[in-house]
Amino acid sequence: MNSTLKEVAERAGVHPGTASRALNPQTQALVSDATVRRVQAAAKALSYRPNSMARGLKTNRTTMVGIVVPDLSNPLFPPIVRGAEEVLSRAGYTCLIADTDNDPRREADSFETLRGRHVDGLIVASAERDDDAVRAVAEAGVPIVLINRRTDRARVPAVMGDDWAGIEQSVRHLVELGHRCIAHLSGPEHLSTGVERARAFRHAVVELGADDDPALSEACRTYSVEEGARAARVLLDRVGDRATAIVAGNDQIAVGVLDVLRERGLVCPRDLSVVGYNDMPFMDKLSPALTTVHVPHEDIGREAAQTLVRWLSGENGAPSATTTLPVDLVVRESTAPPRDGRGQPG
Amino acid sequence: MNSTLKEVAERAGVHPGTASRALNPQTQALVSDATVRRVQAAAKALSYRPNSMARGLKTNRTTMVGIVVPDLSNPLFPPIVRGAEEVLSRAGYTCLIADTDNDPRREADSFETLRGRHVDGLIVASAERDDDAVRAVAEAGVPIVLINRRTDRARVPAVMGDDWAGIEQSVRHLVELGHRCIAHLSGPEHLSTGVERARAFRHAVVELGADDDPALSEACRTYSVEEGARAARVLLDRVGDRATAIVAGNDQIAVGVLDVLRERGLVCPRDLSVVGYNDMPFMDKLSPALTTVHVPHEDIGREAAQTLVRWLSGENGAPSATTTLPVDLVVRESTAPPRDGRGQPG
DNA sequence: GTGAAAGCGCTAACAC
DNA sequence: GTGTTAGCGCTTTCAC
Numbered sequence: 001m002n003s004t005l006k007e008v009a010e011r012a013g014v015h016p017g018t019a020s021r022a023l024n025p026q027t028q029a030l031v032s033d034a035t036v037r038r039v040q041a042a043a044k045a046l047s048y049r050p051n052s053m054a055r056g057l058k059t060n061r062t063t064m065v066g067i068v069v070p071d072l073s074n075p076l077f078p079p080i081v082r083g084a085e086e087v088l089s090r091a092g093y094t095c096l097i098a099d100t101d102n103d104p105r106r107e108a109d110s111f112e113t114l115r116g117r118h119v120d121g122l123i124v125a126s127a128e129r130d131d132d133a134v135r136a137v138a139e140a141g142v143p144i145v146l147i148n149r150r151t152d153r154a155r156v157p158a159v160m161g162d163d164w165a166g167i168e169q170s171v172r173h174l175v176e177l178g179h180r181c182i183a184h185l186s187g188p189e190h191l192s193t194g195v196e197r198a199r200a201f202r203h204a205v206v207e208l209g210a211d212d213d214p215a216l217s218e219a220c221r222t223y224s225v226e227e228g229a230r231a232a233r234v235l236l237d238r239v240g241d242r243a244t245a246i247v248a249g250n251d252q253i254a255v256g257v258l259d260v261l262r263e264r265g266l267v268c269p270r271d272l273s274v275v276g277y278n279d280m281p282f283m284d285k286l287s288p289a290l291t292t293v294h295v296p297h298e299d300i301g302r303e304a305a306q307t308l309v310r311w312l313s314g315e316n317g318a319p320s321a322t323t324t325l326p327v328d329l330v331v332r333e334s335t336a337p338p339r340d341g342r343g344q345p346g
Numbered sequence: 347m348n349s350t351l352k353e354v355a356e357r358a359g360v361h362p363g364t365a366s367r368a369l370n371p372q373t374q375a376l377v378s379d380a381t382v383r384r385v386q387a388a389a390k391a392l393s394y395r396p397n398s399m400a401r402g403l404k405t406n407r408t409t410m411v412g413i414v415v416p417d418l419s420n421p422l423f424p425p426i427v428r429g430a431e432e433v434l435s436r437a438g439y440t441c442l443i444a445d446t447d448n449d450p451r452r453e454a455d456s457f458e459t460l461r462g463r464h465v466d467g468l469i470v471a472s473a474e475r476d477d478d479a480v481r482a483v484a485e486a487g488v489p490i491v492l493i494n495r496r497t498d499r500a501r502v503p504a505v506m507g508d509d510w511a512g513i514e515q516s517v518r519h520l521v522e523l524g525h526r527c528i529a530h531l532s533g534p535e536h537l538s539t540g541v542e543r544a545r546a547f548r549h550a551v552v553e554l555g556a557d558d559d560p561a562l563s564e565a566c567r568t569y570s571v572e573e574g575a576r577a578a579r580v581l582l583d584r585v586g587d588r589a590t591a592i593v594a595g596n597d598q599i600a601v602g603v604l605d606v607l608r609e610r611g612l613v614c615p616r617d618l619s620v621v622g623y624n625d626m627p628f629m630d631k632l633s634p635a636l637t638t639v640h641v642p643h644e645d646i647g648r649e650a651a652q653t654l655v656r657w658l659s660g661e662n663g664a665p666s667a668t669t670t671l672p673v674d675l676v677v678r679e680s681t682a683p684p685r686d687g688r689g690q691p692g
Numbered sequence: 693g694t695g696a697a698a699g700c701g702c703t704a705a706c707a708c
Numbered sequence: 709g710t711g712t713t714a715g716c717g718c719t720t721t722c723a724c
Contacts, residue, residue, distance in 0.1 A: 020720085032693060057719095373704090381709080399701080400701030406716075
């Protein structure tokens, strides 16, 4: 049922070696036109499909790359995967996708499995700031590109949205609306996005003349609706109605905030403005529709894939820089000026 | 850097064949305990990772399976993939995930690629009712399990939610609320879910004594918010305020309906009740929170994977039946009794 | 321009 | 229980 190169060669009346050359774009030039045509015809007739294992065994390449995400069910990641897959498949690579379920051990397992499959390279969206598995893989010389989240020390190329600018735009928008007392529910401290957005927040708040008070920040332990809600309760219990706006570490956290506001009889944006981050699908369908930072996830996936493909093609050495893509605040209904008599420096 | 079996054997002072047996759970019994230990130690010391290509070449199996989805960005599919991946990886399989972008040609391409990779089997969530590519693959003897959507004629095993029961529950819920004039915005006619839910709708409506009028049904060409909105406009223009409730073919369509209601100054559920299908993430965060049919997508993925694994283990022949998993209507805020003076047989 | 032959890393049938 | 051997399907160097 699955024909081999030998069979194709026989049918075309040539040696398997010749058939190989005729079928391979790279070496096709070494073979006479007539032979190429005959071999191709034979291949077609037998619906020949080269055996990628045999080829890989010989060439020591698999034309497979691994894509590792922390949670495929998080709407953030499918677009990244799609973008990457598009570029990679166009370049002849097949993707092995692994879901770590936000568990560093499962990330390490995935790397093991993927390396057992001899993937040519890795795209990893699950990196923690201090990620032994990533470091080990990188040190082992496996081409690896990080997405969205980067590691602190290991010099691994990464492609990400511009967190700094995204937060800056959010804070600026709120300040322009008249807010002065703006809180931040930051993402997990073990993730680069968590700390970098938090850092950007403190910076922006100072820069733009809003209140700079540690009491206005609370860290979430995970990027989830529940954690967002928990942190929102803690924050509101602590600062009361002093804060007039909240910048959430991401959209899930923002949704948690919205839930808590409803639970406490507060109305967004009248009593409190809320800004998310990522602009996940359906965030425009919430009520109020969420003001949030749109991140071009598909582009990020594409860019990471391109970086990897270039790396694998070996033209230039290992890329080492972080590539940052621009992001845009999308203003919707969850932000408005603070109510009368509020929003003044506290 | 990547050690081979031969190196492991040398280090353990045995023949490669023996090392192979010692490392393979299946054949381990044929080797003395002492040898097994020595070989395992050597393997560990060299951090030996078997070369899956070499093994595959020899055994003619890859322990890889392809998972083909129409659109990974549709929140429906990631849980399916996760469920399947969980079961498959536990059984030692690695998943190759392909996204067809709802394009039959790309589905065919994916099958080609996947077969080129010699996957042992296929899980396919992108099947159309009349799907040549699926038929061809199945006829070629590749083990294949369909998910969610099935083909009309080809006898291919499938795992799906109970569309019939889901729609029946939706209609019954509406009838119990007092609705008599219920419309249906069905899914695409080239997908089994589209026609089967439509069929179930007509049946339920008759069975439960609501209006059975073709004018109350309108088919969407795709499962999308935009198509849902388009179909909703067509329907409302045709039947005016006669209909008091709409059963949408899926959640995206329902969201489109909600958009149109807002656009026309109608209030859900006061003026019109809306029921979705699938219970995608965040459907509980819309306002009104969407009443919809919860489908256990992760279980469906798991079940399909189990079916495939059993098939591949070769114990019993090819499964041929469709497995149907129970679904549950989740009543939220988008359904309510019809307003006074409406909802009577029209 | 094409044929011959070796070998990638592994498994399995066959010896002993 | 272990060694030997052949060969999976392909690419690639070396002849010619």
